[in-house]
Amino acid sequence: MATVIGIWIAAFLTLAIFSFLYGDNPVYKAVEHLYIGVSAAFWFLYLWSFTVYPNLVVGIRQHGWLGKDLLLIPTVLGLLMLFRLVPRYGWWSRYPMAFAIGLGAGLAITGVLQGLLFPQLQATILNPLTSVNNFLLVLGVLTSLLYFYFSREHTGVMGWIARIGIYFIMVAFGATFGYTVMARVSLLIGRVGFLLSDWLHLM
Amino acid sequence: MTARRIVYTLVFLAVAVPLLLGIRARVKPSPPVKAAYEAIEALPESSLVLIGIDFGPSTMPEMNPMYEALLEHLFRRNLRVAVLSLQSALDLPNGIQVLEKVARRFGKRYGVDYANLGYKPGLEAVIVSLGQEIRDIFPEDAQGHPLDSLPMFRGVHNYNDIALVIDLASGGTYGSWIQFAQARFGVKLLVGVTAVMGPETYPYLQSRQLVGMLAGLKGAAEYETLIQRPGLASRGMPAQAVVHLLIILFILYGNWGFWKQWRR
Amino acid sequence: MKRTGPFVLSVVIGLWILVAFFVKPLRGAQQTLLLWYTIVGAFALVVGLINLIQSHLRNLQRGQNVPYSLILLFGFFGTLAVGIYAFFQGNAFDPYSPLMWVYGYVLAPLQSTMFSLLAFFLASAAFRAFRIRNMEALLLLLAAVIVMLGRIPWTEHTFAGITEWIMAIPNLAAQRGIQIGVALGAIGMALRILFGLERPYLR
Numbered sequence: 001m002a003t004v005i006g007i008w009i010a011a012f013l014t015l016a017i018f019s020f021l022y023g024d025n026p027v028y029k030a031v032e033h034l035y036i037g038v039s040a041a042f043w044f045l046y047l048w049s050f051t052v053y054p055n056l057v058v059g060i061r062q063h064g065w066l067g068k069d070l071l072l073i074p075t076v077l078g079l080l081m082l083f084r085l086v087p088r089y090g091w092w093s094r095y096p097m098a099f100a101i102g103l104g105a106g107l108a109i110t111g112v113l114q115g116l117l118f119p120q121l122q123a124t125i126l127n128p129l130t131s132v133n134n135f136l137l138v139l140g141v142l143t144s145l146l147y148f149y150f151s152r153e154h155t156g157v158m159g160w161i162a163r164i165g166i167y168f169i170m171v172a173f174g175a176t177f178g179y180t181v182m183a184r185v186s187l188l189i190g191r192v193g194f195l196l197s198d199w200l201h202l203m
Numbered sequence: 204m205t206a207r208r209i210v211y212t213l214v215f216l217a218v219a220v221p222l223l224l225g226i227r228a229r230v231k232p233s234p235p236v237k238a239a240y241e242a243i244e245a246l247p248e249s250s251l252v253l254i255g256i257d258f259g260p261s262t263m264p265e266m267n268p269m270y271e272a273l274l275e276h277l278f279r280r281n282l283r284v285a286v287l288s289l290q291s292a293l294d295l296p297n298g299i300q301v302l303e304k305v306a307r308r309f310g311k312r313y314g315v316d317y318a319n320l321g322y323k324p325g326l327e328a329v330i331v332s333l334g335q336e337i338r339d340i341f342p343e344d345a346q347g348h349p350l351d352s353l354p355m356f357r358g359v360h361n362y363n364d365i366a367l368v369i370d371l372a373s374g375g376t377y378g379s380w381i382q383f384a385q386a387r388f389g390v391k392l393l394v395g396v397t398a399v400m401g402p403e404t405y406p407y408l409q410s411r412q413l414v415g416m417l418a419g420l421k422g423a424a425e426y427e428t429l430i431q432r433p434g435l436a437s438r439g440m441p442a443q444a445v446v447h448l449l450i451i452l453f454i455l456y457g458n459w460g461f462w463k464q465w466r467r
Numbered sequence: 468m469k470r471t472g473p474f475v476l477s478v479v480i481g482l483w484i485l486v487a488f489f490v491k492p493l494r495g496a497q498q499t500l501l502l503w504y505t506i507v508g509a510f511a512l513v514v515g516l517i518n519l520i521q522s523h524l525r526n527l528q529r530g531q532n533v534p535y536s537l538i539l540l541f542g543f544f545g546t547l548a549v550g551i552y553a554f555f556q557g558n559a560f561d562p563y564s565p566l567m568w569v570y571g572y573v574l575a576p577l578q579s580t581m582f583s584l585l586a587f588f589l590a591s592a593a594f595r596a597f598r599i600r601n602m603e604a605l606l607l608l609l610a611a612v613i614v615m616l617g618r619i620p621w622t623e624h625t626f627a628g629i630t631e632w633i634m635a636i637p638n639l640a641a642q643r644g645i646q647i648g649v650a651l652g653a654i655g656m657a658l659r660i661l662f663g664l665e666r667p668y669l670r
Contacts, residue, residue: 010576020584030534030538033542034538034573035574037540037542038546038577040542041543043516044516045546047512052509055505069499074506078510081513085514085521094472095476097667097668098472098477098668099480100507101668102477102481103484106480106484107484109654112382113654114382115385117654119410120647120650123406137639144640145648147644166603168644169645170603171638172638175402175610178614181450182419182421183262184589186420186421187582189439192215193264203222214586229620262582264583300562325502401634405634405638406643440620444619451593451615457594457596458597
């Protein structure tokens with residue numbers, strides 16, 4: 001029974017969203033607001049039950065505020081974050097922000113160097129003269145990197161490099177567009193499939 | 204009726220009609236998908252495969268079919284499967300339902316052949332921890348059974364004991380797996396991503412940081428072909444094809460008008 | 468206190484992560500920092516959620532957009548109530564809990580239908596905006612059309628070869644160029660933060 005009701009609700013919501021294609025309308029707007037409210041509640045529940053409760057509440061219960069992992073500190077930092085909501089004392093939230101940004105910066109340097117930059121550069125050091133494809137690969141990586149990386153005016157030799165770079169980039173964007181069409185159509189197939197099979201049993 | 208509405212109606216029909224008619228079509232597996240298939244074929248029987256369920260409802264129609272096809276293959280080969288989720292706890296319930304469905308079909312037993320480690324926040328922290336000792340970060344599974352009480356985790360400590368990691372990602376999690384598991388610990392990594400993300404993964408295939416890649420519903424359909432079990436994805440392919448052809452027609456038609464105008 | 472404190476904090480944390488990458492004994496502390504990061508991150512999201520709810524409560528007070536704000540708040544508090552009920556019943560995030568019913572029949576259809584709308588917009592864009600005005604546009608379009616033909620049954624036998632070439636050579640080259648550019652940018656930004664040249668947390 002709950003399933004049948006659920007399917008009807010889901011079908012109504014699906015059609016309400018699709019109604020936007022006819023034009024912006026109150027039904028769509030209402031459902032859009034419902035979506036925001038429901039997802040906000042889910043975030044709330046899940047932050048509590050997967051982050052705050054297991055890591056903080058259980059941790060403090062087991063090891064105390066100053067035991068393993070010094071949980072007093074993230075608690076204070078977290079509470080300072082809430083000062084964002086009070087304009088006068090908002091600057092206190094700079095401490096948790098600085099903590100998060102500093103940590104992110106440290107992680108970015110190590111992760112990107114080891115996981116992205118070195119292996120990707122290494123994989124590009126092919127002999128460009130062994131085949132046309134290797135030549136194109138090396139040329140494409142260098143020119144598109146230079147196109148993005150140098151804010152110098154694109155004239156003379158730089159102009160040529162930038163030109164070649166943009167051609168490579170356009171081909172990549174075209175391919176990405178093709179793949180994006182593929183992705184969105186798949187989602188639509190999923191939704192239409194739901195309406196035709198789960199709801200109307202036509203499939 | 205405006206041109207826009209005609210376009211929308213045609214797109215809708217292009218999806219609905221092939222689905223209603225139940226047209227079937229065969230697809231041709233592409234090299235990254237074949238590589239994924241072969242990577243799984245090459246795993247020794249009963250080794251442990253870790254699957255990251257990192258996609259939510261917004262991409263489920265694309266991602267669920269590849270997940271099912273991969274599970275089918277893994278269970279057929281008698282590999283053991285542990286799932287976990289690092290992007291959002293809300294990704295997991297669907298992942299568990301699919302896992303249980305496929306496991307039931309094969310008569311697989313929980314804790315022996317498959318397990319659910321649950322969701323853990325702190326993406327990079329979790330990935331790095333798994334390189335040291337899995338029990339540090341997952342002392343128990345999602346239902347609260349201690350890991351030591353589940354036979355499939357006997358002798359499993361870190362990435363050395365995990366034959367393959369598969370990340371099914373609709374976002375950046377696969378990048379963290381590359382940076383913090385593949386690069387740091389040399390983990391064998393395979394990804395299934397949404398079609399939108401497909402093109403950006405090619406550099407990692409060539410640098411051999413990924414052993415294979417499935418992109419979108421088409422990737423799933425290709426995998427279904429390889430394991431010879433056409434399912435959800437294969438059923439969607441004719442509709443996919445008709446919409447692609449329609450959009451190409453739109454592009455041509457738009458340019459034809461543009462061309463005529465330009466000549467005048 | 469307002470400026471120097473956060474700066475020192477971000478530098479200490481960032482350097483800690485960097486050093487811990489090379490010095491094994493510090494790894495344990497690194498795990499603790501990452502745990503704190505997760506907790507602080509949860510509080511940051513809570514700030515966002517409180518903000519959202521506050522602004523809609525304010526709408527009610529002022530009498531602006533009342534019906535829509537009401538629906539949003541109904542979605543939020545309704546889901547929260549179901550969630551709290553489900554917590555007392557057992558595991559709220561168990562696949563068969565009442566909370567997950569809301570997830571499966573309300574949130575999931577809303578979200579996936581929202582994304583599937585893009586299929587229609589892409590089709591309309593293809594009809595209206597894709598004009599071959601220059602070489603760049605031609606390359607983009609050719610790549611898009613070939614990839615769309617190379618990834619569907621019926622036409623892929625003709626186009627799969629060239630599609631795979633596009634993906635594995637020019638697409639790969641440009642994607643790599645862009646990703647290396649982004650990586651260099653990220654490292655540069657991280658270094659600027661650690662040297663205090665950039666202080667986003669002061670905002």
